Amino acid sequence: MTDILDIQGLRAGYGDNVVLEDVSASVASGGCLAVLGRNGVGKTTLLSSVMGLTQVHHGHVTLQGLDLTRLPPHARAARGLALVPQEREIFASLSVHENLLVARRPGAWTPERVYELFPRLLERQRNMGNQLSGGEQQMLAVGRALAQNPQVLLLDEPFEGLAPLIVEQIAQALKRLRSEHAITMVLVEQHAELALELSDTAIVLDRGQVVWRGASADLAADSARLASLIGFAEQG
Numbered sequence: 036m037t038d039i040l041d042i043q044g045l046r047a048g049y050g051d052n053v054v055l056e057d058v059s060a061s062v063a064s065g066g067c068l069a070v071l072g073r074n075g076v077g078k079t080t081l082l083s084s085v086m087g088l089t090q091v092h093h094g095h096v097t098l099q100g101l102d103l104t105r106l107p108p109h110a111r112a113a114r115g116l117a118l119v120p121q122e123r124e125i126f127a128s129l130s131v132h133e134n135l136l137v138a139r140r141p142g143a144w145t146p147e148r149v150y151e152l153f154p155r156l157l158e159r160q161r162n163m164g165n166q167l168s169g170g171e172q173q174m175l176a177v178g179r180a181l182a183q184n185p186q187v188l189l190l191d192e193p194f195e196g197l198a199p200l201i202v203e204q205i206a207q208a209l210k211r212l213r214s215e216h217a218i219t220m221v222l223v224e225q226h227a228e229l230a231l232e233l234s235d236t237a238i239v240l241d242r243g244q245v246v247w248r249g250a251s252a253d254l255a256a257d258s259a260r261l262a263s264l265i266g267f268a269e270q271g
């Protein structure tokens with residue numbers, strides 16, 4: 036498989052505050068890269084940098100061979116990156132259906148196809164964004180990103196704060212996106228074991244640097260290594 040997304044030597048942050056130091060990572064077409072690490076190590080900053088929301092001092096972000104590094108966020112979205120932000124950012128005064136329509140770009144992912152993936156959203160399609168539970172908001176955040184018909188889905192802690200049953204439903208949907216739709220993903224997650232189960236490769240960040248990289252299955256099988264890299268407390 037060829038790499039669809041390539042991050043090379045990224046040094047980035049907010050103004051003069053450099054958070055990422057020389058971060059490199061790549062994702063194969065149809066693959067899933069898990070980005071793990073303790074709180075505050077720079078996971079969100081990495082996704083934000085891929086999306087064009089930080090100040091990049093050095094390095095490159097390439098999508099399907101096209102250098103995106105100097106492009107603004109909307110141009111990156113137009114070229115196939117979609118972010119599911121940690122705060123979900125659902126439009127509170129729009130219905131579920133309208134939230135999907137405003138995001139829509141041409142392609143196979145219609146609202147109907149999103150409803151097929153998340154039947155709960157079909158039941159709630161006329162409800163306003165502010166009438167949804169946390170789990171429904173997260174489903175809508177994923178659905179809205181899919182409605183952009185992206186090449187790569189960037190997911191920032193999609194399971195955060197959700198009940199185990201909802202976590203399971205969303206994890207099943209992400210598995211289907213990979214197995215049935217070959218969607219490429221970058222998954223930032225505190226639930227390390229689940230993220231390793233859903234991904235095929237992983238990086239672990241610590242203070243803005245990659246301190247481990249390899250096959251997700253290898254890290255999942257080495258609980259001592261996983262605990263030393265991430266700590267038990269954050270595994271959710």
Ligand SMILES: Nc1ncnc2c1ncn2[C@@H]1O[C@H](COP(=O)(O)OP(=O)(O)OP(=O)(O)O)[C@@H](O)[C@H]1O
Pocket residue numbers: 049052054072073074075076077078079080081
């Ligand atoms: N908008 C911002 N402006 C300035 N500094 C920021 C901003 N967002 C994050 N930071 C800083 O960047 C560092 C990395 O934060 P980041 O959110 O990327 O970490 P994280 O690994 O995603 O953590 P968490 O798991 O808590 O979300 C932190 O020191 C944080 O204070």
